[in-house]
Amino acid sequence: MYVAVKGGKKAIDAAHRLFADKRRGDRSVPAMTLEQIANQLSFAVDRVMSEGSLYDRELASLAIKQSAGDLIEAIFLIRAYRTTLPRFGASRPLETREMRVERRISASYKDMPGGQVLGPTFDYSHRLLDFTLAADGEVADPERPDEAMTAQLGHVAEILDREGLIEPVPADAENEQPPDLTREPLEFPAGRKLRLQNLARGDEGFLLAMGYSTQRGYARGHAFAGEIRMGEVEVEFFAEELGFNVPLGRVKLTECQMVTQFKGSSKVKPQFTRGYGLAFGQSERKAMSMALVDRALRWEEYGEELVAPAQDEEFVLSHSDNIQATGFVEHLKLPHYVDFQAELELVRKMRREIEERDEAESQEAAE
């Protein structure tokens, strides 16, 4: 037994070489390409882009490959890369009404202008393992909807809006620079814009659990999926030098508008209220959970009571980020023997004191 006084660097290098070997696996199996990941693991790529806050399918695919499929590790790689990128400014607000819809469903109406567009989805599939996939069976070409039909579908909430049955969308000051939680420390109260920004990059599992808790009575507000839509939206940037908006490209998004009943107050008549969710790619679970949590966090606006974790801004926003969470949880792996020695010394001292006291007492009793 020896006290290692040198050697950490060698051990770390060796550990990293072992990991690189494990990641590559059996050399007789072909290595995955980024194209394969981007095409065939699209939900993983979407999640990494969403929570990594960087829309780049190729880099997300690389991160997934590099992390051997550990998605939180992949998100971490993307975040660490993203933080080094220069900021040119903020885009114009996205017009999701102009989305080229691939999928658009509403649970609150049977039918509406534009109709229900199921698009590509797991929903309604039987969750039976498909052994033809294991055998790499051929996949038939799908029927595609007429593109003209799925462009510019009005939001379902507009139907309620025309009757004044739903709260209006808060007007935004023109050209107001949005806050950026990656450039300013988060302080409380944060307000809805920062909250949504935080939720948009928040962990899908955390938001799912928080959203789920609101359905089970912790800040219950019966929510309807007013609309979920997924498709490409154009991103525009206002160029000061030119004086007009310049298109930068398109991003695929999933947007969810939850519609929740509000009984009204002395000032406001009963109406429906909104919860909003938005995520890169096809990320319905994330967008829906986000919308539920967004609505729960707005309790103060409606004079509701703060009774549950999902409503608690400081609690939700401080714990939603999986990169912060995983780092701090996993840092327990780091050596802590200095603190542990301090605790050992304390526990021994406390035990010694109790033993001495007991001994003194038993001696007194004997006398």
Next chain:
Amino acid sequence: MKQENFYNFAYLDEQTKRMIRRAILKAIAIPGYQVPFASREMPMPYGWGTGGVQVTASIIGKDDVLKMIDQGSDDTTNAVALRGFFELTAGVESTTETSEASIIQTRHRIPEDDLTEDQVIVFQVPIPEPLRFLEPRETETRKMHALEEYGLMHVKLYEDIATHGHIATSYAYPVKVMDRYVMDPSPTPKFDNPKMHKMAALQLYGAGREKRIYAIPPYTDVVSLDFEDYPFSVQEWPDTECGLCGATEVYFDEVVTDDHGGRMFCCSDSDYCEKRRAAGHTGKQPDQAAEV
């Protein structure tokens, strides 16, 4: 193209460094006060020294000599990784010798040797808020600091005494800086608290995940909280000396040497221990040291 050429000197861009330096200056101006700063997402995990790394990256220059320690040792895994980060991104000289370093980044220890006016010590801080475990809400604890309302902390220490007969905090032991702010010294053992008092070197504390920087300027009063009848005291190891170098008045690592209760104590500060051995001091188990 080599990896390091993709990034600025010491990784962070100059704008970010400027932002962090402003926070550091404010922290020095208000000793012990936690200054919020726009902590960046770093290429190492939160909780693994992102705060300390950002502070170091913001103050380091080409002529600096960096010492990186974790648990008092230069060769613990994370210290090696962080030193490698600065060797890669800043290309500065690094050292294991406390006296040679101009910047010492540390986790959980302060070196045994006295630091000098020419040195800066940067602490990695996990939870900067000393009141956090008494009050989980940041909105509340900020108010408590503003109003200098530290009664809760004294009640906690009092309850310790009532229950155990002494204060049962052995590391991250709270201090009061310049008779104003109660501050968390980061999870250093309370053994190191007296070293913070009137230290000649500048002490900078960085908490990346919690986005806070705080500081203690040189020669500042730092007092560990206690009561008149229950004064602050540090850890003691009666009749114990370093198995390698024979030192006594130091913080010890306890190393389990076999399955039958065998153990040895050795200096936690590995540089201090090595220097003593080089000077001819020896302990009772010198053959236990090995380069692996």
